[in-house]
Amino acid sequence: MDDFSISLRPEVAAALQAGQPVVALESTIVSHGLPRPDNLKVAQEIEQTVRDAGAVPATIGMVGGRLIVGLDEVQLTRLATADGVAKLSVRDLAVAAVAGSDGATTVAATAAVAAGVGIGVFATGGLGGVHRAAAESxxxxxxxxxxSHTPITVICAGVKSILDIGATLERLETLGVPVVGYGTRRFPGFYLSDSGHDLDWSVQTPDEVAQIMRARRTHAVSRAGLIVANPLPADEQLDPDLHDRVLAEGLAGLAAEGITGKAVTPYLLAHFHSATGGRSLAVNVRIILRNARLAAEVAVASARS
Incomplete structure (x- = not known):
């Protein structure tokens, strides 16, 4: 009988057993979100950032059909450099396991697996959301x-600005997923510090986030995740005029080439990288490193509470 159990890196297993801070990290940013060879270097920097802030990094992915929480250096390199690495959402995990696939976990899959093994904090770049023209598609x-049903705290820079941000916030409200701004009452738009949408709540410190997490556990009235939206400083964002022009060009390219579904985001991110001369990539890297540090600080604060 095949063994489809999840493998925990010994360091991660020991930290969870001891109640030490652990931060979950996705692997799609490694295999699909960043160009080679930058992807492996940045993945290593993300993990080191988590370590430097006092937590244990747990990058999640699938190697040869085995789900792994805490990829080691060899496994991380394999997902960063191999061709044909599958992009795995929650629905794909069991099928890919049986197929013996190499796969990178999306936000949804990473959150689900992390919460399943007891990790409470997850750092990513930007969330997915409602796509433009979703009323038709x-x-x-x-x-x-x-x-909406995964109890994990997600540190992110809002949702990707290529999406319908207003509709995404409405869906999150309907699904019962709380959103708090970190140091802001405005929802960030990934490349942009301000998406133009207000937030009802904000926090100022990692300790406040940890207190919210504790209150949610105590109240036990929701199994949804908690989104902490951490904007880039305005002087580190992508130039808004450049962003708007490149986005308009990218959307026109999607329509012209008939690209839909899960191919949309990789296409647009690649277009941003090319059309901005790499400036969007630099912003993307700043985003994930900042989020990794904040996630580690939140995990440390939560471990103390």
Whole structure:
């Protein structure tokens, strides 16, 4: 009989057993979100950032059909450099396991697996959400529904600015997923510090986030995730005029080439990288490193509470 159990890296297992802070990290940013060879280097920097802030990094992915929480250096390199690495959402995990696939976990899959093994904090770049023209296409990221029933705190820079941000916030409200701004009452738009949408709540410190997490556990009235939206400083964001022009060009390219579904985001991110001369990539890296540090600080604070 095949063994489909989840493998925990010994360091991660020991930290969870001892109640030490652990931060979950996705692997799609490694295999699909960043160009080679930058992807492996940045993945290593993300993990080191978590360590430097006092927590244990747990990058999640699938190697040869085995789900792994805490990829080691060899496994991380394999997902960063191999061709044909599958992009795995929650629905794909069991099928890919039986197929013996190499796969990178999306936000939805990473959150689900992390919460399943007891990790309470997850750092990513930007969430998926409701796509533009979703009223006709019904195109909506599985991140949203996954977070509606996955009790994990997600540190992110809002949702990707290529999406319908207003509709995404409405869906999160309907799904019962709380959103708090970190140091802001405005929802960030990934590349942009301010998406133009207000937030009802904000926090100022990692300790406040940890207190909210504790209150949610005590109240036990929701199994949804908690989104902490951490914007880039305005002087580190992508130039808004450049962003708007490149986005308009990218959307026109999607329509012209008939690209839909899960191919939309990789296409647009690649277009941003090319059309901005790499400036969007630099912003993307700043986003994930900042989020990794904040997630580690929140995990440390939560471990103390």
């Amino acid at each position: 019904f195109d909506e990221s599985a991140d949203l529904t996954a977070l």
